[in-house]
Amino acid sequence: xxKFPEADARIAQVNVCRKCKTRNTRGVEKCRKCGSAYLRxxxxxxxxxx
Ligand SMILES: [Zn+2]
Numbered sequence: 001x002x003k004f005p006e007a008d009a010r011i012a013q014v015n016v017c018r019k020c021k022t023r024n025t026r027g028v029e030k031c032r033k034c035g036s037a038y039l040r041x042x043x044x045x046x047x048x049x050x
Pocket of ligand 1: 017018019020021022031032033034035036
C-alpha cells in the first residue's frame with residue numbers, strides 16, 4: 001500500500017501496455033499510444049525500497 005489511499009485506488013484502475021509500458025485507463029482494449037492489445041493491470045502493491 002502506498003502513502004495515500006486515494007492514489008492506491010486510482011492506481012488500481014490503470015492498465016499498463018506490455019509493449020511500450022504506457023499507462024491506459026482500465027476498460028480500454030488497445031493501448032492509446034501503440035495500439036497494442038497486450039495490456040496488463042498495474043500491480044496493486046508497489047514494493048518499497050528497503
Ligand atoms: Zn503501448
